[in-house]
Amino acid sequence: MELLKNKIRQEGTVLNNSVLKVDSFLNHQIDPVLMFQMGEEFAHRFQDAGATKILTIESSGIAVALATGFKMGLPVVFARKKKSVLMNEAAYTAKVFSFTKKESSEITVLKKFLAAGEKILIIDDFLASGEAALGLTEIVRQAGSTVAGIGIVIEKSFQAGAAKLQAANYHLESLVRIGSFENGQVLFL
Numbered sequence: 001m002e003l004l005k006n007k008i009r010q011e012g013t014v015l016n017n018s019v020l021k022v023d024s025f026l027n028h029q030i031d032p033v034l035m036f037q038m039g040e041e042f043a044h045r046f047q048d049a050g051a052t053k054i055l056t057i058e059s060s061g062i063a064v065a066l067a068t069g070f071k072m073g074l075p076v077v078f079a080r081k082k083k084s085v086l087m088n089e090a091a092y093t094a095k096v097f098s099f100t101k102k103e104s105s106e107i108t109v110l111k112k113f114l115a116a117g118e119k120i121l122i123i124d125d126f127l128a129s130g131e132a133a134l135g136l137t138e139i140v141r142q143a144g145s146t147v148a149g150i151g152i153v154i155e156k157s158f159q160a161g162a163a164k165l166q167a168a169n170y171h172l173e174s175l176v177r178i179g180s181f182e183n184g185q186v187l188f189l
């Protein structure tokens with residue numbers, strides 16, 4: 001998606017040649033126009049996937065998942081990363097190691113929001129080692145539903161996640177794919 005590439009070229013910052021900071025439009029401040037353009041692009045790419053619901057993970061996946069759900073006319077559920085007293089109901093959980101926070105956490109979705117037999121479109125902001133996406137597929141499996149596809153805003157193709165998801169035969173669509181970072185520059189595939 002050329003528009004997103006340009007936004008990354010203009011506003012992205014590369015940290016330690018492994019992490020891309022895009023907090024001006026995706027991870028802290030949010031660009032609503034871009035979000036809805038990305039939602040439209042995901043809706044187009046997954047139009048034949050038969051999805052019945054969208055699943056993402058808080059917090060940065062929510063905006064783009066909402067835009068996709070709006071375009072596709074589907075409800076959006078987000079997995080929570082922290083337990084709260086309000087989560088006192090039956091839930092699905094999966095362990096996820098955070099690439100940016102370097103810690104393990106348990107992600108949770110209340111059972112009442114994920115019924116059996118659904119076709120779930122998973123959406124997230126970044127794909128690095130694949131932990132977050134695989135944690136979400138695990139929750140879909142526990143619910144007795146199937147994965148309709150996995151949509152990622154920014155795939156870092158030089159990390160293991162994309163290969164893992166493709167090896168597991170998931171329909172993966174990434175809006176941009178990064179081959180490497182070199183001297184603070186983003187090299188797209």
Ligand code: 5GP
Nearest residue numbers: 019020099100126127128129130131132161
């Ligand atoms: P994974 O679970 O695939 O290793 O990493 C995906 C998650 O880690 C995403 O949900 C995102 O929050 C975070 N992440 C991974 N790599 C980056 C990155 O380069 N930049 C930012 N901003 N977040 C990242």
